[in-house]
Amino acid sequence: MEDAYSLFTKAKILMKKNDFLNASLLLEEAREYEPGKGSIREALGICYYNMGFYDSSSVHFDKAIEIDAANDFAHYGMGLCLIRENKLNRALGYLKIASFMRPDSATYRQVLKRYNR
DSSP states (O other): OOOHHHHHHHHHHHHHTTOHHHHHHHHHHHHHHOTTOHHHHHHHHHHHHHTTOHHHHHHHHHHHHHHOTTOHHHHHHHHHHHHHTTOHHHHHHHHHHHHHHOTTOHHHHHHHHHHOO
């Protein structure tokens, strides 16, 4: 029986290989052990986003933000999900927060500039 940390570690390796399906399976198991871990929720958001399941992705990014409101990447991920769902005004709010939290992030600035018209 594996613990949440070892499942998370294995999932991160799979994510680096773009194997988001198998990573998500491990992360879902890790979430059962540690439902309040923001890092697990963020990783699930990334996996589901990369598989095109934006509703599921936004659920996990939202939970990651609930756990840690200072998680800039969760705000960024939530913004990307909302863009995919054609909810641009809401998306811009999350993207602005992420960009303000990490003003050094060129990626955040570029995405915000692209959609903030």
